[in-house]
Amino acid sequence: MGKVLVEKLLRSCPDVNALYILVRPKAGQSMSERVQDMMKCKLFDRVREDNPDFHQKIIPISSELMQPGLAISPEDVQTLTSCINIVFHCAATIRFDEPLKHALQLNVIATQQLLSLAQQMQHLQAFIHISTAYANCNRRHIDEVIYPPPVEPKKLIDSLEWMDDNIIRDITPRLIGDRPNTYTYTKALAECVVQQESGKLNIGIIRPSIVGASWQEPFPGWIDNFNGPSGVFIAAGKGILRTMRASNDAVADLIPVDVVINLTLAAGWYTAVHRPKTALVYNCTTGGINPFHWGEIEHHVMSTFKRNPLEQAFRRPNANITSNYLINQYWILVSHKFPALIYDLFLRLSGQKPQMMRIFNRLHKAIGLLEYFSSQDWEWNSDNMNMLMSQLSAEDKKTFNFDVRQLNWPEYIENYCIGTKKYVLNEDMSDIPAARQHLRKLRNIRYTFNTVLLVFIWRVFIARSQMARNIWYFVVSLCFKFLSYFRASSTLTQ
Ligand SMILES: CCCCCCCCCCCCCCCCCC(=O)SCCNC(=O)CCNC(=O)[C@H](O)C(C)(C)COP(=O)(O)OP(=O)(O)OC[C@H]1O[C@@H](n2cnc3c(N)ncnc32)[C@H](O)[C@@H]1OP(=O)(O)O
Numbered sequence: 001m002g003k004v005l006v007e008k009l010l011r012s013c014p015d016v017n018a019l020y021i022l023v024r025p026k027a028g029q030s031m032s033e034r035v036q037d038m039m040k041c042k043l044f045d046r047v048r049e050d051n052p053d054f055h056q057k058i059i060p061i062s063s064e065l066m067q068p069g070l071a072i073s074p075e076d077v078q079t080l081t082s083c084i085n086i087v088f089h090c091a092a093t094i095r096f097d098e099p100l101k102h103a104l105q106l107n108v109i110a111t112q113q114l115l116s117l118a119q120q121m122q123h124l125q126a127f128i129h130i131s132t133a134y135a136n137c138n139r140r141h142i143d144e145v146i147y148p149p150p151v152e153p154k155k156l157i158d159s160l161e162w163m164d165d166n167i168i169r170d171i172t173p174r175l176i177g178d179r180p181n182t183y184t185y186t187k188a189l190a191e192c193v194v195q196q197e198s199g200k201l202n203i204g205i206i207r208p209s210i211v212g213a214s215w216q217e218p219f220p221g222w223i224d225n226f227n228g229p230s231g232v233f234i235a236a237g238k239g240i241l242r243t244m245r246a247s248n249d250a251v252a253d254l255i256p257v258d259v260v261i262n263l264t265l266a267a268g269w270y271t272a273v274h275r276p277k278t279a280l281v282y283n284c285t286t287g288g289i290n291p292f293h294w295g296e297i298e299h300h301v302m303s304t305f306k307r308n309p310l311e312q313a314f315r316r317p318n319a320n321i322t323s324n325y326l327i328n329q330y331w332i333l334v335s336h337k338f339p340a341l342i343y344d345l346f347l348r349l350s351g352q353k354p355q356m357m358r359i360f361n362r363l364h365k366a367i368g369l370l371e372y373f374s375s376q377d378w379e380w381n382s383d384n385m386n387m388l389m390s391q392l393s394a395e396d397k398k399t400f401n402f403d404v405r406q407l408n409w410p411e412y413i414e415n416y417c418i419g420t421k422k423y424v425l426n427e428d429m430s431d432i433p434a435a436r437q438h439l440r441k442l443r444n445i446r447y448t449f450n451t452v453l454l455v456f457i458w459r460v461f462i463a464r465s466q467m468a469r470n471i472w473y474f475v476v477s478l479c480f481k482f483l484s485y486f487r488a489s490s491t492l493t494q
C-alpha cells in the first residue's frame with residue numbers, strides 16, 4: 001500500500017514538494033538500493049512517463065520499527081520535525097502467525113513512537129493511520145468508532161517486557177480471546193494508542209477490509225504479493241489448491257488497493273482542512289455498498305484461469321469451496337495429499353528431491369489461517385466514507401475515486417487474476433498458448449490414469465467376486481445385443 005500511495009501522490013498531486021519515506025535495509029539490500037528498485041517497478045511506469053525526474057521528490061529516511069525511536073538518526077528527526085505536513089502511517093506486520101511480542105512491537109509500540117515524533121512536527125496538519133476493518137472482527141456489526149481495547153495497551157506492553165517468550169506463547173490464546181490472531185489483536189490496540197493522542201493531533205483512521213489488486217490506477221490488476229486472496233488465487237490457478245473452507249454465500253469484502261489509497265488521500269485532505277475534534281474512522285469496505293460473495297469469486301477465478309492459464313500448472317485448475325469441515329477434509333485427502341504423494345513418489349523414482357508434500361503442508365497452514373475470514377461475514381457502517389465523498393469537488397471525485405458502487409466485480413476479478421500472472425509470477429501473456437497446451441497434456445494424463453485405475457480395480461474385483469463377474473457378463477452381453485440391434489436396423493434403413 002505504501003508504494004501505491006507514493007505513486008498516486010507523485011502522479012496526481014504535482015504540488016507536493018517532497019515525500020519522506022521511512023525505509024529499512026532488507027535481504028542484503030541497502031535502503032537506497034531498495035528505493036531504487038521500487039522506483040524501477042512497473043507500478044511507476046505512468047509517473048515515469050509524465051516526469052522522468054520523479055525520483056528527486058522521494059527522500060528515503062532510514063528507519064527500523066523494532067528499534068527504539070524507530071532508529072531514525074537525530075539529523076533525520078530534525079529534518080522530519082521541521083518539514084512534514086502530513087504523516088501516513090501504514091507500516092505494520094500483517095502476518096497472522098506473528099508472535100505476540102513482535103506484533104506488539106511493530107503494530108503498537110512503533111505506532112506510539114511515530115505519534116510522539118509527530119507531536120514534535122512543527123507544521124503537521126494531519127496524521128493518517130492505516131488500521132484494518134478486522135481490528136474488531138470479534139463483533140458482527142462494526143461502526144466507525146474506536147471500540148474499548150481488549151486490554152490497556154500500556155499494561156500489556158509493561159507485562160510482556162519482562163516475560164519469557166515461552167510464557168508469552170502460552171498465554172497468547174487467552175489474551176487474544178475471540179480474535180483469530182495477534183495481527184487483528186494488536187491492530188485494535190494500535191487504534192486505542194492513536195485515539196489517546198487524538199486530543200493533540202488531527203487524526204484520521206482508515207480501516208480497509210481485504211486489500212486486493214488495483215481496480216483502475218495506475219492500471220487495472222496491479223498486485224505484487226501473495227497476501228490475502230492473491231496467494232489463494234495463484235495456488236488455485238496453478239491447480240495446486242482444489243478445496244478450501246469458505247462460505248459460498250458469505251460476502252467477500254475485497255477492496256481494491258487504489259480505492260484504499262484514494263480514500264486515504266481524501267481523508268488526509270479532510271483531516272488537515274476541517275480538523276475534526278476527534279479522530280474520524282473510515283471503514284473502507286465494499287460489502288455494504290456493492291456486495292460480492294466467495295462463491296461468485298470462486299466461479300470467476302476459475303473461469304479466468306481456464307481461459308488464461310498459468311504456466312507449468314501442477315493440475316488443471318479446479319478449486320471448490322465448501323463450508324463443510326468433513327467434505328473439505330475428504331477433498332484434502334483425495335485431491336491434495338494423494339496426488340502429492342504420487343508426484344513425490346515419481347520424483348523420488350526419477351532421482352529428484354520430493355517437494356509436493358512440503359508445498360501442500362505450507363498451503364494448508366496458509367489457508368488454515370485465512371479460513372476465519374472466508375467462512376463468515378461482517379457488516380461495516382460506511383457513513384464517514386459517504387460523507388467524505390460528498391465533500392469532494394466533482395474533479396476530485398474523479399481523481400481520487402473511491403466510489404465502489406461503480407465496481408464491476410467479474411471484470412475486476414478477471415483483471416486481478418491476470419495481474420497475479422503478470423506482476424506476481426512475472427509470466428508473459430504471449431505464453432498462454434503453451435500454457436493451454438500444457439493443460440491439455442495434463443487432461444490426457446488424467447484420463448489415462450483414471451482409465452488404468454478403473455480397469456485395474458475392476459480386474460481385482462472380478463477376480464474376487466462371483467457377483468461382479470455376473471454383472472460384468474450381463475453388461476457385456478447387453479452391449480453385444482445393442483450393437484447387433486443397431487447393425488440390423490442400419491442395414492434395414494439402407
Ligand atoms: C479460487 C478459490 C477461491 C477462494 C476464495 C477464498 C479466498 C479466501 C481468502 C481470504 C483472505 C482473507 C484475508 C483476510 C485479511 C484481513 C485483512 C488484513 O487486515 S491483513 C492483510 C492480510 N495479511 C495476510 O494476508 C498475511 C497472511 N500471511 C501470513 O500470515 C504468512 O505469509 C503465512 C503464515 C501464511 C505463511 O508464512 P510462512 O510459511 O512463514 O511463509 P512466508 O510468509 O515467510 O513466505 C515465504 C514465501 O512464500 C511466499 N508465499 C506466502 N504465501 C504464499 C501463498 N499463499 N502462495 C504462494 N506463495 C506464498 C512468500 O511471498 C515468500 O516468498 P519469498 O519472499 O520467500 O520469495
Ligand SMILES: NC(=O)C1=CN([C@@H]2O[C@H](COP(=O)(O)OP(=O)(O)OC[C@H]3O[C@@H](n4cnc5c(N)ncnc54)[C@H](OP(=O)(O)O)[C@@H]3O)[C@@H](O)[C@H]2O)C=CC1
Nearest residue numbers: 001002024064065066090091092130131132208209210211
Ligand atoms: N493487505 C491487506 O489486506 C490489508 C492491510 N491493512 C493495513 O495496511 C497497512 C499496509 O499493509 P500492506 O501494504 O498490505 O502490508 P506490507 O507488508 O506490504 O507493508 C508493510 C510495510 O511495513 C514495513 N515494515 C514492516 N516491518 C518493519 C520494520 N521492522 N521496520 C520498518 N518497516 C517495517 C514493511 O517494510 P519492508 O518492505 O521493509 O518489509 C512494509 O513497507 C498495514 O498497516 C496493514 O495493517 C489493512 C487491511 C488489509
